[in-house]
Amino acid sequence: MEIDLSPEDFEFRQEVRDFLKENTAKPGADYSQWRMDYFKKAAAKGGWDVPKWPVEFGGPGWSPTQHYIWDQETVTASLPWDMPFGIGMLAPILMNYGSKEQIDRFLPDIRERNVNWCQGYSEPGAGSDLASLKTKAVLSDDGTHYTVTGTKVWTTMAHMADWMFCLTRTDDTGIKQEGITFLLIPMKQDGIEVTPIITLGGAHSVNMVHITEVKVPVENRIGEEGKGWTYAKGLLQHERTGLAGISRSIVALENLKRQAQSVTRGNRTLMDDPAFRSKVAELEIDLLAVEFTELRSLAAAASGDDPGPESSILKLKGTEIQQRIQKLTVEAGGIYSAAWGVPVGHKFARSGMQGYLGGRANTIYGGASEVQKDVIAKNVLGLKRS
Amino acid sequence: MNFDISEEQQLLQQSVERFVNENYDLATRRKLVDSPQGYSDDNWSQMAELGWLALSFDESDGGFGGNQIDTMIVMEQFGRGLVVEPYFANIVLGGGIMKRSSNLELKTSLLPGIITGDVRLTLAHAEEQSRFDLDDVVTTAREDGDHYVLNGKKSMVPNAATATHVIVSARTGGGQQDKDGIALLLIDSGDLDGNHFPTVDGGRASELSLDNVRVPAERIIGDFNLLATAAHDAVLALSAEALGCMEVLYKSTVDYTQEREQFDHPLSDFQVVQHRMVDMFMEYEQCKSLLYRATLEAVQDAPTAVRTSHALKHLIGKSASFIGENAVQLHGGMGMTEELAIGHYFKRLLVIESQFGNTDYHLTQFAA
Numbered sequence: 001m002e003i004d005l006s007p008e009d010f011e012f013r014q015e016v017r018d019f020l021k022e023n024t025a026k027p028g029a030d031y032s033q034w035r036m037d038y039f040k041k042a043a044a045k046g047g048w049d050v051p052k053w054p055v056e057f058g059g060p061g062w063s064p065t066q067h068y069i070w071d072q073e074t075v076t077a078s079l080p081w082d083m084p085f086g087i088g089m090l091a092p093i094l095m096n097y098g099s100k101e102q103i104d105r106f107l108p109d110i111r112e113r114n115v116n117w118c119q120g121y122s123e124p125g126a127g128s129d130l131a132s133l134k135t136k137a138v139l140s141d142d143g144t145h146y147t148v149t150g151t152k153v154w155t156t157m158a159h160m161a162d163w164m165f166c167l168t169r170t171d172d173t174g175i176k177q178e179g180i181t182f183l184l185i186p187m188k189q190d191g192i193e194v195t196p197i198i199t200l201g202g203a204h205s206v207n208m209v210h211i212t213e214v215k216v217p218v219e220n221r222i223g224e225e226g227k228g229w230t231y232a233k234g235l236l237q238h239e240r241t242g243l244a245g246i247s248r249s250i251v252a253l254e255n256l257k258r259q260a261q262s263v264t265r266g267n268r269t270l271m272d273d274p275a276f277r278s279k280v281a282e283l284e285i286d287l288l289a290v291e292f293t294e295l296r297s298l299a300a301a302a303s304g305d306d307p308g309p310e311s312s313i314l315k316l317k318g319t320e321i322q323q324r325i326q327k328l329t330v331e332a333g334g335i336y337s338a339a340w341g342v343p344v345g346h347k348f349a350r351s352g353m354q355g356y357l358g359g360r361a362n363t364i365y366g367g368a369s370e371v372q373k374d375v376i377a378k379n380v381l382g383l384k385r386s
Numbered sequence: 387m388n389f390d391i392s393e394e395q396q397l398l399q400q401s402v403e404r405f406v407n408e409n410y411d412l413a414t415r416r417k418l419v420d421s422p423q424g425y426s427d428d429n430w431s432q433m434a435e436l437g438w439l440a441l442s443f444d445e446s447d448g449g450f451g452g453n454q455i456d457t458m459i460v461m462e463q464f465g466r467g468l469v470v471e472p473y474f475a476n477i478v479l480g481g482g483i484m485k486r487s488s489n490l491e492l493k494t495s496l497l498p499g500i501i502t503g504d505v506r507l508t509l510a511h512a513e514e515q516s517r518f519d520l521d522d523v524v525t526t527a528r529e530d531g532d533h534y535v536l537n538g539k540k541s542m543v544p545n546a547a548t549a550t551h552v553i554v555s556a557r558t559g560g561g562q563q564d565k566d567g568i569a570l571l572l573i574d575s576g577d578l579d580g581n582h583f584p585t586v587d588g589g590r591a592s593e594l595s596l597d598n599v600r601v602p603a604e605r606i607i608g609d610f611n612l613l614a615t616a617a618h619d620a621v622l623a624l625s626a627e628a629l630g631c632m633e634v635l636y637k638s639t640v641d642y643t644q645e646r647e648q649f650d651h652p653l654s655d656f657q658v659v660q661h662r663m664v665d666m667f668m669e670y671e672q673c674k675s676l677l678y679r680a681t682l683e684a685v686q687d688a689p690t691a692v693r694t695s696h697a698l699k700h701l702i703g704k705s706a707s708f709i710g711e712n713a714v715q716l717h718g719g720m721g722m723t724e725e726l727a728i729g730h731y732f733k734r735l736l737v738i739e740s741q742f743g744n745t746d747y748h749l750t751q752f753a754a
Contacts, residue, residue, distance in 0.1 A: 122719070125647075126648075127648060127718050127719060128648050128649075128718070129648035129649045129650075132648070132649075132650075153719070154719045197723055197725075198723065198724045198725075199722045199723055199724065200714075200722055200723070200724065200729045200732070200733070202724070206719075263517070264514075264515045264517075265517050265519070266515075266519065266522060266562075266563055270517075273746070275746045275749070275750065276746065327707075330736070331744060331746070333740075334517050334518070334740060334744070335512050335517075335518075335541060335542040335740050335741070336541070336542065336740075337586075337736070337740055338542060338585045338586055338587070338589075338591065338736070338737040338740045338741070339542065339583055339585060339586070339591060340583065340584045340585050340586040341583065341584060342581075342583040344541070344542075344581065344583065344593050345514055345541055345542070345593075346514075353586055353736070356736075357586075357729075357733070360711065360714045360715070360721070360722060361719070361722050363715060364715065364718050364719060364721075364722065365719070368715070368718060369715075370656070370658050370659070373658070
């Protein structure tokens with residue numbers, strides 16, 4: 001057991017800090033130009049544009065500690081926007097199961113952020129029970145293409161995406177996990193209709209996607225027909241670990257403390273209120289623990305072991321903590337949290353309510369908490385259900 | 387021992403329930419919420435015609451001599467329908483203060499208009515530094531001959547844009563947190579500068595500035611005790627409304643989980659889901675009991691009435707949060723959409739939590 005940073009780690013941290021400082025957006029600079037420049041410079045550092053990618057695909061090959069340092073340093077820096085769908089979700093599947101042609105065709109554009117991807121998994125009838133999906137893909141007689149018809153839902157950023165990686169059903173005769181096929185489908189074509197879904201916070205980020213008789217060449221199929229579930233499952237685990245957002249919560253809690261200090265109660269601040277203070281303290285204690293749970297998980301992954309039982313709790317604990325911070329922020333906003341769309345009273349109250357409402361989805365997407373617990377009961381504790 | 391409401395009150399309940407069922411489907415409500423005013427004048431006139439605006443006033447003042455139980459009945463049904471007309475601001479807050487005012491001249495001149503719906507009141511008590519403390523008042527009312535001159539800022543005033551008059555708490559003397567030296571004054575809303583905006587539940591609120599506003603001395607309505615009594619009534623009314631919201635949320639969740647199938651079963655087959663809904667139901671019933679208790683104590687003017695109202699708002703806050711969050715959670719992605727009613731009830735509960743003291747505030751008051 002060793003938790004102190006080595007001299008090399010300190011050096012690395014300084015290098016990260018210097019890099020982030022040099023590459024923040026200059027006032028008045030063109031945003032998209034800066035964004036593209038940032039990723040180019042990060043690539044020139046030796047894979048800093050794709051920190052989680054393996055070395056053979058251009059990743060930096062960092063140690064768990066270095067990843068941890070990167071996460072900590074970047075969470076407070078203003079990096080250019082980036083979507084996880086291509087870089088974090090599809091890329092690992094391509095690397096593991098894609099053909100050489102597919103890797104050469106898709107990976108460079110993903111890395112250079114030239115192409116936006118979205119994830120076509122959930123359907124109106126297939127949420128937590130994803131394997132019951134029904135979007136149909138029928139192979140043509142000559143074996144050259146699939147014809148795809150169905151509906152996907154909760155598709156984040158589908159309205160901005162160029163491509164969708166999509167789970168489709170090619171066989172419904174066996175058990176439902178078999179007969180699922182993983183296809184890559186261009187979004188900008190006839191037969192694809194994207195309808196916005198407005199969520200509680202008033203925002204539009206998720207969509208309904210209707211796919212009607214869209215032809216997809218077989219070259220766009222990842223791996224074998226009927227094996228899509230196996231490919232996607234590994235990725236889901238990956239996604240869930242990433243959703244814990246521990247570093248972000250640590251920063252959010254610090255912000256909350258500052259905000260509570262700006263709220264006066266008579267001649268004291270809200271942070272002097274014993275009830276509020278102990279809720280903040282409880283959060284801090286949970287964060288101290290879960291931060292190390294994440295480190296244990298990272299270390300296990302780096303040594304090539306299967307993710308241990310500790311990784312399975314990361315999404316559950318991480319999202320629960322996010323929601324508690326969001327709720328306390330609304331509480332700190334007091335009467336002003338009720339105002340909508342205008343900043344009145346405490347400056348943070350407006351985004352606090354938006355964050356809280358939007359954050360209710362955190363325990364629903366990527367596997368609802370109830371289902372996560374089922375998975376842990378079965379896979380980790382070895383429990384059976386009658 | 388009898389927890390039944392009277393025959394008249396049953397008729398009232400049915401009448402409000404019918405109004406809500408006929409006028410408040412989600413699409414109609416959305417139109418009202420999106421309109422500039424935020425509610426319907428027709429609905430407001432109908433409420434006056436049905437006598438609901440007169441309920442809580444004495445018969446000698448032209449009312450029906452009702453009490454907090456009648457208000458509870460109306461507000462609970464309003465909660466079930468997410469009614470947006472400003473009954474709370476006008477009748478519970480404004481009317482509640484005016485009917486108890488010792489300024490009889492002012493009272494007699496205003497009550498008839500309140501009952502017809504033409505006079506529309508609201509209460510401006512909150513300030514940025516006060517958080518939930520009614521007695522923390524910085525706004526000043528300086529005596530100047532037979533007038534008072536008011537200066538200060540008031541926050542999150544409900545329905546001020548459509549009010550004809552605003553009741554303002556201001557300090558005529560004493561220190562920032564003294565109960566003595568606080569006066570309630572009636573101000574024509576035309577004399578106030580307002581920043582008007584929507585609230586997260588589709589309601590309306592305002593930030594008001596008082597800049598050397600001159601108010602005749604005969605416009606003094608009362609002192610801090612009147613404000614405290616109004617706050618007591620407000621807690622009861624908001625809690626009744628919250629109970630109506632919670633009932634819809636837990637029942638819709640029970641319905642939805644029986645329809646929605648995943649893993650080849652309705653969600654309601656899963657024990658974890660069943661137990662969660664049993665917890666929601668238990669919270670709801672506990673809130674109902676404490677609402678009845680607190681309301682009856684208020685009607686009887688029991689010595690424990692105020693303390694029980696603190697207990698009530700605390701429990702309502704905790705349970706509303708539990709029921710609201712779990713209703714969204716068990717509806718899954720659908721619970722997150724503007725399209726389903728669930729989210730709208732959840733948002734109304736969030737605003738109720740911020741009005742007249744949140745969960746922590748009332749626990750502190752109860753324990754004090």
